Amino acid sequence: MIPVPGELSCKEMVELMNDYLEGRLSPAELSDFERHLVFCDGCAEYLRQLRQLGTAARRLRDEDIPEGTRDSLLEAFRRWKRE
Amino acid sequence: MIAYKFLARGAVSPFSGAAWPPPSGAASGAWVAASPAPGPELWIHGCRPADLPYWVDVELWRIELSDPARPIRHEVQAERGRLLERIEAWDFTSRRDFTLDCALRTGQFAGEALAEDGREADARALSTCRTLDDLAAAAGARPQEPVPARSRQLLGYCGDAAFWGRPSHAGCVSYIAAIAAAHLRGDPAAVETERAWQARWLCDRLGIAA
Numbered sequence: 001m002i003p004v005p006g007e008l009s010c011k012e013m014v015e016l017m018n019d020y021l022e023g024r025l026s027p028a029e030l031s032d033f034e035r036h037l038v039f040c041d042g043c044a045e046y047l048r049q050l051r052q053l054g055t056a057a058r059r060l061r062d063e064d065i066p067e068g069t070r071d072s073l074l075e076a077f078r079r080w081k082r083e
Numbered sequence: 084m085i086a087y088k089f090l091a092r093g094a095v096s097p098f099s100g101a102a103w104p105p106p107s108g109a110a111s112g113a114w115v116a117a118s119p120a121p122g123p124e125l126w127i128h129g130c131r132p133a134d135l136p137y138w139v140d141v142e143l144w145r146i147e148l149s150d151p152a153r154p155i156r157h158e159v160q161a162e163r164g165r166l167l168e169r170i171e172a173w174d175f176t177s178r179r180d181f182t183l184d185c186a187l188r189t190g191q192f193a194g195e196a197l198a199e200d201g202r203e204a205d206a207r208a209l210s211t212c213r214t215l216d217d218l219a220a221a222a223g224a225r226p227q228e229p230v231p232a233r234s235r236q237l238l239g240y241c242g243d244a245a246f247w248g249r250p251s252h253a254g255c256v257s258y259i260a261a262i263a264a265a266h267l268r269g270d271p272a273a274v275e276t277e278r279a280w281q282a283r284w285l286c287d288r289l290g291i292a293a
Contacts, residue, residue: 002262004271006156027126031156034098034128035137039258 008036013043017050084152086129086159087170087291089140094166097140103166111147112166126160132293134158136261136281139181139254143173143289172289178250181284183215185253185260186244188277190218192260192267193237200231209241219245237263257281 008016013036019025020033037044065073090096094103104113117125129148130138137157145168148161194209205226212218222241230238240263247255257278264277286293 002265002269002271004262004265004274007274023125027155027160031128031158035157037098038138038140038254041252041255 006032008032010036010040010043013040014046017047020047021050021054084148084150084159084161085167086131086146086148086152086164087135088129088144088146088164088166089135089138090142090144092141094142094144094169103144106166106168114149114163114165116163126162127164129159129161129164130157131159132286132291133279133282135285135291136257136278139178139257141178141251143170144168145170170289170291175250177288178253181281181288182248182250182253182256184284185257185281186215186218186241186248187212188260188280189237189244189256189263190221190241192263193222193234193241196234196237196267197230200234202226202230202234215245215248218248233266233269236266240266 013033016025016029016033020030025033037047062070090103094105095101096103101115103115106112115127117127127148129146129152131154134157135143144166146164146166148159149163150161152159152161190209190212194206197203197209198206205221205224208221208224209218212221218241222238222245240259244256244259244263247259260281261274261277264273265271267273283293285291
């Protein structure tokens, strides 16, 4: 694939997904990001899934998470931060 | 300023999912702000005629953007916007024709590459394609001899364009054509040239002053 200035790759799109959802992209980045979504079904679908995940996660309460699962998740996050 | 905006079916923003208030009779739609208190990162987006091929979707609307609107990349941004009228000429038939023409352009680019490689018969087969089935067959034909890398890549784009060449994927196929043009010329700037051709196609067909 020939690199085109101003065109984001799918890998770059994935890296920007959370910033997009949290409104942290600059106007130029936002334009590049949304332009990619016009032609890339894969990235559009990934964004849709991330939005669904965010909606579902916001509905979760602390007591919805089994204690063992919560402990193993916290441990995984701590390990990831240490690394 | 007067600009244009592609929306999903039902005058819905394809990215935010927000529904735009439609015009009623002779009255324009209500003004829409990107947020109750517009900040520097939140804008209403519109297209100039040359921007159209980058944003194709199911519906096309003529819109008014509040002043000052500023150009950025392939769009213009303003604090507020409102729908003026739907451009009815952008319908299933024009989407289908635009998608087909972009796919066939991809075939022509592959044909040019094959002709430069001395593969005249294969080039002719691509340049005479009139339908997506023709294009798929020509792109998928088993060559007698190995095909050089650039032509092979362009034949791959033809296969992609034929596969995705439905009106619902006009944005994808027009992108494939633009990338194929850049690959043929070995120059990323050819993307802009091909997008300009697509913008002229849209403006001519839809009666938009370029």
